[in-house]
Amino acid sequence: MCQGLGVRPGKLKEMRCTESVILLGHFYPHCPQPDLTAGLVPHTDHTLVTILLQDQTGGLQVKRDNQWVSVVPIDGAITVNIISNDKYKSVEHRVLANGSAEARISIPLLFHPAGVCNEDGDSGYYGPLVELLSTENPPKYRKFTLKEFWKQSQGKAISPNIVTNAFKIVAEG
Numbered sequence: 280m281c282q283g284l285g286v287r288p289g290k291l292k293e294m295r296c297t298e299s300v301i302l303l304g305h306f307y308p309h310c311p312q313p314d315l316t317a318g319l320v321p322h323t324d325h326t327l328v329t330i331l332l333q334d335q336t337g338g339l340q341v342k343r344d345n346q347w348v349s350v351v352p353i354d355g356a357i358t359v360n361i362i363s364n365d366k367y368k369s370v371e372h373r374v375l376a377n378g379s380a381e382a383r384i385s386i387p388l389l390f391h392p393a394g395v396c397n398e399d400g401d402s403g404y405y406g407p408l409v410e411l412l413s414t415e416n417p418p419k420y421r422k423f424t425l426k427e428f429w430k431q432s433q434g435k436a437i438s439p440n441i442v443t444n445a446f447k448i449v450a451e452g
């Protein structure tokens with residue numbers, strides 16, 4: 280990931296960006312009327328990186344050019360979804376209700392920054408990596424602490440860009 284962003288190897292690890300991990304297990308039972316049923320509604324993950332292990336049933340879709348595109352499961356492959364100051368887009372995705380006879384199982388691993396580390400019980404500031412910024416490429420997000428970050432996600436319905444929008448820098452005028 281560091282290499283892809285063009286930052287020093289180990290940078291994200293030093294920032295403790297992936298120390299906290301949540302493992303989810305999703306179970307999508309057979310649905311007799313998938314066309315009339317919501318599966319997992321459209322959203323973007325507000326993790327730094329999500330690694331998804333899914334079985335062969337299918338149902339995951341990502342939004343590309345305003346169209347839903349199915350992510351065809353490949354045996355042994357993991358699907359990776361990341362956010363990073365818009366250099367890598369956090370893709371909007373959803374899961375269709377499962378019309379196949381077998382249940383579908385997926386296991387996302389959601390990696391977050393960890394550190395509660397200062398005297399106020401909060402982290403230092405996170406925000407666009409300075410290495411990625413220039414006059415042509417100004418920050419798209421303001422800096423925030425982890426406390427602010429988690430506050431944004433609390434009690435909100437699952438939907439696209441809910442957390443990232445809270446920190447977006449909106450151009451004046």
Ligand SMILES: O=C(O)CCC(=O)C(=O)O
Pocket residue numbers: 303305319324331333339372374385386387
């Ligand atoms: O079940 C899936 O394939 C995706 C799950 C997902 O998008 C999530 O847990 O955020």
Ligand SMILES: [Fe+2]
Pocket residue numbers: 322323324372
């Ligand atoms: Fe997701």
